[in-house]
Amino acid sequence: MNYQPPTGHEEDGRRMTQSYTTTTVDQPSDGNRTRNIVIAVILALVIALVAGWFALSATTEAPEKAGAGDQAPEITVIQPGSGTIEGTITATGTIAARRSLPVGVVGEGGRVVSVNVEQGQWVRAGQVLASIDRSVQNQQARAQAAQIQVARADAELAQNNLDRALQLVERGFVSTADVDRLTATRDAARARVDVAQAQLGELRERNARLSIVAPAAGLVLERNIEPGQTVSAGIASAFVIAQGGQMELRARVGEADLQQLGVGVAAEVSPVGSSERYTGQIWQIEPTVDEQSRQGTARIALAYRPGLRPGGFATATIRSGTTVAPLLPESAVLADDNGSYVYIVDKANTVQRRPVETGMITGQGIAITKGLTGNERIVLTAGGFLNPGERVNPVIRKK
Structure with missing residues (x-):
C-alpha cells in the first residue's frame, strides 16, 4: 500500500476531533x-x-x-440447716377479773343511807361498803330486849314459888303433884327467856345484814347503788370486786393450737392502744370448744396493773414449746391440691419437687417437720415459675 500524506482538509478535521475529545474527558457535564x-x-x-x-x-x-449451662437462669437457693425453733401462738381476747365477786343485798332491803366506796378503790375483807336504813329494825330489837326482861322476871318468880313449895312438902302442906306443877312452870319460864334471847339475836343479825360488806379484799370494779336508792332483798350486784385485784386474759385459741398449750405456759399480753407488755401464764384451759367458731379459751393469769382494764381487748403471744427442724422463708414453701412442697436443686443443677410437712409458723419463717434434712439447696423464690427437671444456675444466698 502506498502511503499518502493527509491533505489540508483532512488535517484540519483530525485536529478538530482531537480538540473535542480532550474537552469531553477533562470537563464532564x-x-x-x-x-x-x-x-x-x-x-x-x-x-x-x-x-x-x-x-x-x-x-x-x-x-x-x-454451652447449655450459659443459658440456664440464675436461681437463688438456700441451705437452711436445722436449729431449735421456739414456737409462738398469737391469740386475742378480753381482759377480766380472775375471780369476780358480785356483792348484793342479803338483808330485807330498804333505803340506802350511805355508800362508802368508789370504783377503783381497794377494800379489805369485812369492810362496810354501803348501809341501808334500819330505824324500824332497831325499834324491834329494843322491844325484843324488853321481852327478855319480862321472861327473866317470870322465870325468877317461878323459881321462888318452887323453892317455897319444896319447904312445905316436908310439913305436908303441899303435895308432890303441886311441886311437879311448879317445877314445870319454872322450866317453861326459863325456856321463854331463851326464846326471847334467840329472837333478839336474830333481829340483831338481820340488822347487821343491812350493812353491805366486802366478802374478801380486792379492787372495786363496779358500784351500782347510790344513797337514797331503794333496794330490794336479794339484789345480786350492788358492787363487783376483783378478788385480790388479780386479772386475766381470756384468750380465744384455735382448736388445733389449743392442743399445744398447757397450764403454766408463759405468755405476754399487750392491751389494745398500749405499748406496754405484761407477763403472765396460763392457769386454766377451759374444757369445752365453741361449736361455731371451733375455738377454746386459755385463761392467762396477770398481776394487777393500772393498764389492765377489765372489759378491754388485748393480744397475747403464747410460747408453745420448741422443736428442732429446718426453718424456711414463706416464699420457699409452695402448696397445691397435693399439699405443701418445695423445689430443691440436685447435684446436676436440675429442679426437683420435694413434698414436705410444715410445723410452727414464726416471725422468721415456717418450720419443716418432715421431708427435709436442712442440707438441701432449696429454691428461695420464683418456685412458681419452675418445672421439675428444669436446669438452673443456682446461686447460694448466705445466711
Missing part, C-alpha cells in the same frame, strides 16, 4: 457528575447492608455454639 454520585451512594449502602448481615449472622450463631 453536570448530568454525568450527579449520576456518578448516586452510583457511589448506592454502592456504599449495599456494602453496609452486606456487612450488617454478616455481623447479625455471626451473633445469631454464637448462642448455638455456646
